[in-house]
Amino acid sequence: GVQMRLLSAAVLVWQLTGVIAARRHHAHHGRHVVRPGQGPRDQGLTANVDSLEKDLEKSAARTIHQMSHTAELPRELEDIMRAAKDTFLPRWSIGWESFLKAVGTVAFGFAWFGVYFRSVYTSDRSGSLQRWKEDLDSTPLASHQFGGMAPDMIFVFHHPNYEYADGKQEVRFRSIERILVPEVECPFRRLKELMDQAARSGKSLYQRVRRSIRCLATSDEVGSPGGALVTKNCVRKALLKDLHEALPEWGFDLSVFSSIDNDELFVCVTLLHKKAIDYFLSKNNVQLPLNPDIVSRLGIGQDPDDPGCSPPSMPYDTSLVSQLKDQGVLDAADESELYKSWAGTGKETVVSSQECIRIIWNEVLGVLDPVAAVEEGVLVTFYPVHNPAHVAQLQASWASWRRLLDMSFIQPVPLLKEYFGSRIAFVFAWNGHYCKALLSLVVIAVLQEVTLAVCDAFFGVRVLKHEQVVGFSAVLVVWVKIAANLWCREQGFFLELWNLRRHQSMRTMRPQFQGHPAPSSVDANLTERQFPRELAACRRAVTFCATVFFCGVVAAVVGLWMLIFEGKMGIFSSVMLSLQIKVFEAIFSKLVQVMTDYENHQYSDQYHDSLLWKLFLLNFVNNYCPFFCITVRHAWMGTCKDNGNHCIHILNRQLTFTLCILCMCSIAQMLLQTAKVRFSLWWEAYQVKKQTGKPMPPRYHIEEQAKYAVISEQVQVQHMMTIVTALGFVLLFGGLSAMVVPVCFIVIAVQLRAFAVLLVTDAQRTFPEESDGIGNWARCVDFLMAVGVVYSGILLVVFGELFKGAQLLAKMTVLMAFCLSAAIIWWILDLACPGTDPDAALLCKRREYVARMVAKAAGAAKLQEATQESRASVAGDYGEAIREEAWCEIPQLQALRRTRRTPTRTLSVHFS
Structure with missing residues (x-):
């Protein structure tokens, strides 16, 4: 053809050009004739030139001869392609109609995602609440103070005048030792004396029983100097007195009040005095955000409403304030003019309530383990106090059931970070991001299903003759990479915005960590608890084997379920499968806490990651294994009918039923937690009325929080696991059934609002934990992405209409080509929509510039x-x-x- 003639001409021109160049080279050297006395080197050069010219002439002649047979080249290429196809794709031919439909779906997906993520998608970077101004104006802001108290934390003790059933139980030496931190000088004098007394009295079981009977028979105060045993009443009183004496010496303000039914004492702790605040901020080298006005005062041209122009955080330094005042940058030597002020939120200083909670908690953890005190029955509970001003803002803008219909899913993420800490903020930012991203996929899924149904019902045209939708699997490949890269950009920006690049140096040791006092690796003059690394590795190996064994048991039960309901997949089998999933989740939630505590992690983020991997492994097997088994069984036994439509229909129906049931269970589980808190408050009021004959007086908010739900580490991980599991159904089975997408979207959206309402209205305030993004959750999502691509390829070659009767080699070749195509698409998307955000780098530069200008002015x-x-x-x-x-x-x-x-x-x- 024309193309082959053009190719032949190009090769001929290239060969002739070489010949001409060689002749010119030879002519240039030929002017130097050999004269007598000419060296052998020059003679050899002339001979080499002649040889080169002859070789080029032969090569040109051979090329010209081969060019005369260019008409055979297309046929040779065709033979090569046919041989490759027969080798790698035996007995298989592509269906161009299905291929074109898939390409059209992918093209539509690309265009729609480009429009949606550029025009509709909105990030949560802005810290402004202007979007919810009307709701905020209509919401009355409650006062943070009551009776002159604005506590940051509350420790709830058993009231000494109330007769508890376990008050006279003996407390062992190990129990008191577990409450106190061993490697520091104990400031709790009374508790230390009781621990020594318990060590002396704990001789033998027989002697302890005799002393207990004698003390109870004589009604003596057990644990008093005249008694021999140490009881819970004594330990409770001692801890209450010691803590009440120690906290003011540490610089905190205290106030105490009795509960409304006089069975508990509430010790309220507040960080209020300026000198104490200055001391703790300097001691902990706290980085405080600068006042946004400082940028304009320095004459820097930055937009204060742009999140990318947020001022930096700098160490607290009173001398810096004085220097800027002397230079006229500040109007007064007031820290609130340089640093961000928290006036109006219960704190009239430059330190937020979140930072006050962190300071109090770290000081208490230095000598006391409150978690162990609660487990030993010495302390009722402890909790950070909700800030009514912030709670009102969160309820008006975020934590409300009516926000469930807000399809923008915009959240005040910076406000969440200021109130709950970065870990909770990242969880909700990730949750909201995937709600927004899934909304774009829901549009394609619903549009596809509606179009197919309309064409089939009204026009009698079946657009897709096969139930499997190859094009939607390819759309998922594109969507999941775009969503992942956009989240990486959001996460990188928030890490820079919240100054979290150094969070590893701010980690706090868990109070439950057990170890032996040893010289500190930071300062050898100090001692700290340490645990042998080899023993810790052995414990992790044991818990890993236990987790794998439990997953094996789950897989075996799934196989039993397959045998029981063979060929009878329907609503009843889906109900049984859902019940089985929930039962295994409940059992493992108890086991995983025991196993993770046994591993004895030193820091909170290590404990969090260990919980994460165990629960993820169990949930992967528990939720996805049944559908993998259905696929493998039908593929292995060859029981599919109607060109694979029968197997696809079974998978589709079973998946839809099970997902709907799990969706309802997840929503009911979140609502049950709220109902449990409300019922406990009602029950206590009912008991007071029953005993006194009068209605219980109004209970104030700071006391009511003692009955709220506790959002522990495991609860946070389980909440995130529910979202990741729902997202995994989309990534793994979205190509199989497009209706999986809207069902999972409902689960993730409801989970976001339900957990938000629970955190603000019915749960104790969480301790502010720092985190570098979502951490290992990103690796879990990446793993699901990779498995989803492979599983979609397996479905394509096992049940695809195009592969009926194809040999195994052809199926494996197409599977590898499908995975390779996904990798190429992801590589292209990494170039078009990279995971690194230039706005984060620009924010870093702007902050460095502002910090230099502050230092220059000072x-x-x-x-x-x-x-x-x-x-x-x-x-x-x-x-x-x-x-x-x-x-x-x-x-x-x-x-x-x-x-x-x-x-x-x-x-x-x-x-x-």
């Missing part, structure tokens, strides 16, 4: 002093001679005065 006075000293020094160093151009008056180096301490001389003296 050091202006020192620069002026140095300038004056330098001018005086220059005046004595022949400055007049230089100005008058009297160059002859400048002496040589040997004649200069040697009494002045130059920098070089100073260093030489220092190192001598």
Whole structure:
């Protein structure tokens, strides 16, 4: 054809060009004739040129001869392609109609995603609440103070005058030792004495029983100096007295009140005094965000409403405030003019309530393990106190059931970080991001299903003759990479915005961590609890084997379920499968806590990651294994009918039924937690009314929080696991059934609002934990993405209409081509929509510039002093001679005065 002739002409021109160049080279050297006396080197060069010319002539002649047979080249290429197809794709031919439909679906998906993520999708970076201004204006802001109290934390003790059933039980030495931190000097004098007394009294079981009977028979105060045993009543009183004495010595304010039914004492702890705040901020080297007004005061042109122009965080330094005041940058030597003020939220200082909670908690953890105290029955509970001003803002803008219909899913993520900490903020930011991303996929899924149904019902046209939708699987490949990269950009921006690049250095040791006192790796003069690494690795290996064994049991039960309901998949089998999934989840939720506690993790993030991997492994097997088994069984036994439609229909129906049941269970589980809290409050009020005959007086918010649900580490991981599991159904089975997408979207959207309402209205405030993004959850999602691509390819080659009767080699070839195509698409999307955000880098540059300008303004006075000293020094160093151009008056180096301490001389003296 024309293409082959053009190719032949191009090769011929290239060969002729080579011949001409060789002739010119030979002619150039041929002008130098061999004369007598010419060296052998020159003669050899001439011979080489002649040989090169002959070789080129032969090559050109051979090429011209081969060009005369170019008409056979297309046939040779066709033979090669046919041989490759027969080798790698035996007995298989592509269906161009299905291929074109898949390409059209992917093209539509690309176009729709481009429009949606550029025009509709909105990030949660803005810290402004202007979007919810009407709701905020209509919401009354409650006062944070009650009776002069605005506590940051509350410790709830058993009331000494209330008769508890376990009050006279003996407390062992190990129990008290578990409450106190061993490697520090204990400031709790009374508790220390009781621990020593318990150590002396714990001789034998027989003696302890005799002493208990004697003390109970004589009604003596057990644990008193005259008694021998230490009871819970004694330990409770001692801890209450010691903590009440120690907290004011540490710089905290205290207030105490009794519960409304007089069975508990509430010890309220507040960080209020300025000197104490200054001490803790300097001691902990706390980075405080600067006041946004400081940027304009320095004359820097940045938009204060742009999240990418957020001012940096700097260490708390009162001298810096004074220096900026002297330079006229600040109007007064007030820290709130330099640092962000928290006025209006219960804190009239530059330290937030979140930072106050963190300071109090770290100081208490230095000598006491409150978690162990609660487990031993010495302490009722403890909790950070909700801030009514922030709660009102969150309820108006975020934590409300009516926000469930808000399809924008925009959240005040910076406000969540300020109130709950970065870990909770990242969880909700990730949850909201995938709600927004799934909304774009829901549109395609619903549009596809509606179009197919309309064409089939009204026009009698079956657009897709096969139930499997190859094009939607390819659309999923595109969507999941775009969503993942966009989240990486959001996460990177928030990490920079919240100054979390250094969070590893701010980790706090878990109070439950057990170890032996040993010299600290940071300061050898100090001691800290340490645990042998080899023993920790052995414990992790044991728990890993236990987790794998439990997953094997789950897989075996799934196989039994397959045998029981063979060929009878329907609603009843889906109900049984859902019940089985929930039962195994409940059992493993108890086991995983025991196993993770047994591993004895030192830091909270390590404990969190260990919980994460165990629960993810169990949920992967428990939720997805049944559908994998259905696929493998039908593929292995070859029981599919109607070109695979029968198997696809079974998978589709079973998946839809099971997902709907699991969706309802997840929603009911979240609502049950709220109902449980409400019921406990009602029940206590009912008991008070039953005993006194009068209605219980109104209970105030700070006391009511003692009955709220506790959002533990495991609850947080389980909440995130529910979302990741639902997303996994989309990634794994979305190509099989497009209706999986809207069902999972409902689960994720309801989970977001339900957990938000629970956190703000019916749960105790969580301790602020720092986190570098979503951490290992991203690896879990990446794993699901990879498995989803492979499983979609397996479905394509096992049940696809195009592969009926194809050999195994052809199926494996197409499977590898499908996975390779997905990898290429992801590589292209990484170039078009990278996971790194240039706005984060720009924010870093802007913050560095603002920090330099602050330092420059603060050091202006020192620069002026140095300038004056330098001018005086220059005046004595022949400055007049230089100005008058009297160059002859400048002496040589040997004649200069040697009494002045130059920098070089100073260093030489220092190192001598």
